[in-house]
Amino acid sequence: MKSFIAALALVAPAYAGLRFACSQLTIQRLDPIVNPGQNPSRHVHQIVGGNAFNVTMTGDIGAEATCTTCEMSEDLSNYWTPVLYFKHPTNGSYHRVPIIKNTSLANGTKGGMTIYYTPHDLCRDGLEQQPITAFPKGFRMTVGSPTTSTEEQAKAHAGLRFQCLVNTLNRGPETADFPTEPCPGGIFASHHFPACWDGKNVDSPDHQSHMYNTIEEDGFENAPPCPASHPVRVPQLTLETVWDTTKFNDMWPKGAPNPFMWSFNGTKGYGTHADYLFGWKDDSLQRAMNQSECFYDGCGILEKQTMDVANQCTVPEMVGEETDGWLTELPGQGADMPMK
Numbered sequence: 102m103k104s105f106i107a108a109l110a111l112v113a114p115a116y117a118g119l120r121f122a123c124s125q126l127t128i129q130r131l132d133p134i135v136n137p138g139q140n141p142s143r144h145v146h147q148i149v150g151g152n153a154f155n156v157t158m159t160g161d162i163g164a165e166a167t168c169t170t171c172e173m174s175e176d177l178s179n180y181w182t183p184v185l186y187f188k189h190p191t192n193g194s195y196h197r198v199p200i201i202k203n204t205s206l207a208n209g210t211k212g213g214m215t216i217y218y219t220p221h222d223l224c225r226d227g228l229e230q231q232p233i234t235a236f237p238k239g240f241r242m243t244v245g246s247p248t249t250s251t252e253e254q255a256k257a258h259a260g261l262r263f264q265c266l267v268n269t270l271n272r273g274p275e276t277a278d279f280p281t282e283p284c285p286g287g288i289f290a291s292h293h294f295p296a297c298w299d300g301k302n303v304d305s306p307d308h309q310s311h312m313y314n315t316i317e318e319d320g321f322e323n324a325p326p327c328p329a330s331h332p333v334r335v336p337q338l339t340l341e342t343v344w345d346t347t348k349f350n351d352m353w354p355k356g357a358p359n360p361f362m363w364s365f366n367g368t369k370g371y372g373t374h375a376d377y378l379f380g381w382k383d384d385s386l387q388r389a390m391n392q393s394e395c396f397y398d399g400c401g402i403l404e405k406q407t408m409d410v411a412n413q414c415t416v417p418e419m420v421g422e423e424t425d426g427w428l429t430e431l432p433g434q435g436a437d438m439p440m441k
């Protein structure tokens with residue numbers, strides 16, 4: 102760690118990193134990246150960030166939104182993941198698993214996610230490599246896919262992991278699938294996005310091929326530089342969510358298979374995925390990435406808000422369906438719903 106800090110001080114370009122809380126904005130069956138214009142979309146998501154979130158989203162979100170549920174008040178981006186459900190092992194009813202904040206984050210945070218923008222997460226190569234270029238206006242991407250259903254397929258996604266929480270602070274080993282036994286502190290899910298961009302396209306037909314992931318293994322391995330096809334190193338974006346599974350643990354009979362599943366009827370954890378729609382105001386993200394003192398939450402040049410203010414940012418309910426309480430079917434996944 103000591104040599105790491107020393108190296109950080111020696112390099113000329115700045116290598117900033119941000120870590121902050123975003124409260125829950127809404128939970129709805131919408132996906133303006135993968136299913137734009139479709140209300141409802143295929144499966145339920147939990148969404149954090151700016152209030153420009155809508156059925157269809159185009160253009161500069163940072164200029165459209167007027168508030169955000171994130172602690173960094175210039176971050177009007179949206180971030181979302183599928184929602185976790187508990188399937189009752191004997192009666193087959195579903196219940197949405199609540200999301201709780203990371204206890205070390207800002208007081209007042211309501212559920213939501215921890216957001217990271219770092220130069221060297223999952224790798225240490227950022228120190229001697231290219232400077233970090235912020236995402237351009239209109240940029241969007243996804244990571245992972247609901248169609249990933251085997252361990253073999255999941256190997257292509259080193260940055261999508263689960264950890265069984267021993268308590269509210271300590272995480273168990275990383276796994277690509279859901280934990281196989283009840284977790285006393287809940288299930289911790291992390292989504293690392295790829296950090297090499299083609300430098301041209303703000304999106305691509307599959308929402309992924311304009312990006313390239315240099316990370317092939319778990320852990321803090323040295324990652325190769327960005328390839329010529331995707332030469333621009335953007336911030337390593339990471340989302341963390343804490344699913345509070347604790348109230349369901351005593352309904353999980355000993356030895357029975359994992360009863361938690363994704364909102365797309367995903368009984369394996371492998372289909373985990375996340376979406377990102379860039380919306381930082383003006384050049385605020387680039388300014389932060391250029392300042393070494395912007396390391397985690399200590400950074401004078403970024404505007405912050407208290408979570409009491411952040412929690413007042415809302416969007417309307419646009420789908421009009423029940424996603425909470427005990428449900429006999431997962432929203433959109435009933436037998437009469439064709440898989441779109």
Ligand SMILES: *[C@@H]1O[C@H](CO)[C@@H](O)[C@H](O)[C@H]1NC(C)=O
Binds near residue numbers: 153155156417
């Ligand atoms: C969502 O989009 C619709 C149609 O363009 C628009 O009428 C509505 O105001 C938008 N909602 C928000 C919260 O921006």
Ligand SMILES: *[C@@H]1O[C@H](CO)[C@@H](O)[C@H](O)[C@H]1NC(C)=O
Binds near residue numbers: 189194
């Ligand atoms: C299944 O069990 C839960 C928990 O006891 C209960 O609240 C729910 O109503 C049950 N569902 C059905 C269909 O009986």
Ligand SMILES: *[C@@H]1O[C@H](CO)[C@@H](O)[C@H](O)[C@H]1NC(C)=O
Binds near residue numbers: 205206207208
């Ligand atoms: C939350 O509030 C408590 C009590 O005022 C304080 O001790 C703690 O430092 C606060 N935590 C954060 C992350 O600000």
Ligand SMILES: *[C@@H]1O[C@H](CO)[C@@H](O)[C@H](O)[C@H]1NC(C)=O
Binds near residue numbers: 120268
């Ligand atoms: C909470 O966040 C801190 C700081 O990023 C991290 O070290 C810790 O592992 C997280 N814990 C949980 C349970 O999310």
Ligand SMILES: *[C@@H]1O[C@H](CO)[C@@H](O)[C@H](O)[C@H]1NC(C)=O
Binds near residue numbers: 232384391
């Ligand atoms: C960030 O740093 C780069 C390289 O030094 C510079 O070209 C750019 O103008 C800076 N951008 C901002 C917004 O400070």
Ligand SMILES: *[C@@H]1O[C@H](CO)[C@@H](O)[C@H](O)[C@H]1NC(C)=O
Binds near residue numbers: 368434436
């Ligand atoms: C949900 O998944 C289960 C197990 O993989 C499968 O048996 C069932 O048919 C699926 N339901 C729907 C509506 O696709």
